[in-house]
Amino acid sequence: MKILVVGGGGREHAIIMKLAESKRTEKLYCTPGNGGISRYAECFDVAATDIDGVVALAKQLAVDMVVVAPDDPLVLGMVDALNAEGFMTFGPDKAAAIIEGSKVFSKDLMKKYNIPTAKYEIFSDSDSAIAYLKSENSYPAVIKADGLALGKGVIIAQNEEEAIEAVKSMIDGKQFGESSSTVVIEEFLTGPEVSVLSFTDGNVVVPMISSMDHKRALDGDKGLNTGGMGTIAPNPFYTEDVAKECMETIFLPTINAMKAEGRTFKGCLYFGLMVTPKGVKVIEYNCRFGDPETQVVLPLLDADLVDIFEAIYNGKLADVDIKWKNECCSCVVMASGGYPQSYPKGIEMNGMDDKGQVDGVFVYHAGTKFADGKFLTNGGRVLGVTATGESLQAALDKSYDAVKKITFEGAHYRTDIGQRALSANK
Numbered sequence: 001m002k003i004l005v006v007g008g009g010g011r012e013h014a015i016i017m018k019l020a021e022s023k024r025t026e027k028l029y030c031t032p033g034n035g036g037i038s039r040y041a042e043c044f045d046v047a048a049t050d051i052d053g054v055v056a057l058a059k060q061l062a063v064d065m066v067v068v069a070p071d072d073p074l075v076l077g078m079v080d081a082l083n084a085e086g087f088m089t090f091g092p093d094k095a096a097a098i099i100e101g102s103k104v105f106s107k108d109l110m111k112k113y114n115i116p117t118a119k120y121e122i123f124s125d126s127d128s129a130i131a132y133l134k135s136e137n138s139y140p141a142v143i144k145a146d147g148l149a150l151g152k153g154v155i156i157a158q159n160e161e162e163a164i165e166a167v168k169s170m171i172d173g174k175q176f177g178e179s180s181s182t183v184v185i186e187e188f189l190t191g192p193e194v195s196v197l198s199f200t201d202g203n204v205v206v207p208m209i210s211s212m213d214h215k216r217a218l219d220g221d222k223g224l225n226t227g228g229m230g231t232i233a234p235n236p237f238y239t240e241d242v243a244k245e246c247m248e249t250i251f252l253p254t255i256n257a258m259k260a261e262g263r264t265f266k267g268c269l270y271f272g273l274m275v276t277p278k279g280v281k282v283i284e285y286n287c288r289f290g291d292p293e294t295q296v297v298l299p300l301l302d303a304d305l306v307d308i309f310e311a312i313y314n315g316k317l318a319d320v321d322i323k324w325k326n327e328c329c330s331c332v333v334m335a336s337g338g339y340p341q342s343y344p345k346g347i348e349m350n351g352m353d354d355k356g357q358v359d360g361v362f363v364y365h366a367g368t369k370f371a372d373g374k375f376l377t378n379g380g381r382v383l384g385v386t387a388t389g390e391s392l393q394a395a396l397d398k399s400y401d402a403v404k405k406i407t408f409e410g411a412h413y414r415t416d417i418g419q420r421a422l423s424a425n426k
């Protein structure tokens with residue numbers, strides 16, 4: 001098969017490497033891709049959100065399958081446009097992608113179908129939101145933009161002043177444009193977080209191996225929120241009991257709810273979960289593979305990803321045998337100096353071979369460019385240095401050994417990826 005992957009980050013690099021393992025893969029294309037991806041797949045200049053452009057590219061390349069990885073094209077309906085042209089696709093259509101595209105939709109869905117989540121109220125004018133905050137008077141308070149906001153639409157306000165400021169800048173200041181003209185204010189939950197990506201064809205749901213993200217920029221979960229500074233899999237807080245509870249109270253009910261709403265979800269449904277003292281609750285749904293969760297999940301998949309994608313498209317996921325390796329995986333993100341705030345681009349990187357790799361690990365490229373035989377930085381999160389091992393410690397040792405071999409000016413990374421999981425294992 002000739003396969004086009006839409007997107008250009010570490011997640012897409014991980015998807016491409018797994019597709020490359022399949023004997024059914026003849027040729028891999030990616031748009032826009034990045035420096036590291038370009039060493040494994042032919043890359044194009046069409047933006048991931050350019051629906052007409054991607055449809056035209058798929059036609060020009062006469063591909064057999066298109067994998068749409070990022071949230072924005074999914075929410076905009078790229079899969080609908082590709083399906084209308086007869087392409088086999090991986091990813092939910094617009095009607096189903098709303099589960100990530102609108103927090104108001106997803107919260108109301110959970111309420112209607114009794115799926116456990118934080119208590120919430122919805123507001124479109126700041127005066128009522130502020131009156132509600134004052135009447136609840138409970139902090140921290142969680143304020144979320146309704147729509148997509150590049151992963152930055154969630155504010156955990158520690159006091160009334162911060163909460164009022166967040167509400168005003170989202171609703172009145174249009175901080176995230178239309179995405180924040182409506183906000184959800186919800187109860188603050190506590191407990192370890194677990195990410196579970198799942199394959200689903202709308203009828204059957206197959207959870208992948210669990211993982212843990214590290215969202216804050218600095219060691220000890222300090223600093224600003226980021227897209228994710230590292231991940232490990234499996235997540236020790238996702239015990240067999242938790243998994244069973246999730247399947248019964250969250251995974252199946254969600255798939256069935258989407259079907260009942262006429263929004264059958266096909267693709268990867270991401271469950272962002274919190275294991276609270278009162279049971280597992282949904283923090284968020286994503287309509288796609290997580291980034292950087294995918295980087296630690298797919299290396300542990302012991303099945304053919306092309307077979308899985310095709311079965312999902314055909315509604316035959318029940319026929320595929322999906323197994324996982326009995327190993328651990330870790331991904332340490334190397335970021336540009338300044339990230340998650342402003343950072344420079346175009347800085348030369350050293351320590352990688354001509355494929356952008358280092359022996360003993362896999363380096364998934366997130367924000368890089370390949371020019372004149374050199375790798376240059378081209379984004380906030382630059383690389384995801386990923387290793388598997390018999391234990392989490394073994395995987396982490398390999399990731400960190402490789403991280404030390406790669407250098408670029410201003411590079412920063414967390415030195416404590418996996419520590420919380422290691423202490424939980426003891």
Ligand code: AMP
Pocket residue numbers: 118142151152153154156186187188189190193215272283284
């Ligand atoms: P999100 O962008 O929805 O993944 O949210 C970012 C982070 O905010 C999550 O990973 C959680 O750590 C935190 N968060 C979101 N909602 C809540 C909540 N209701 N209670 C506590 N923390 C939350």
Ligand code: GLY
Pocket residue numbers: 151213227228286289290291292293
């Ligand atoms: N790592 C979190 C996400 O993909 O949304």
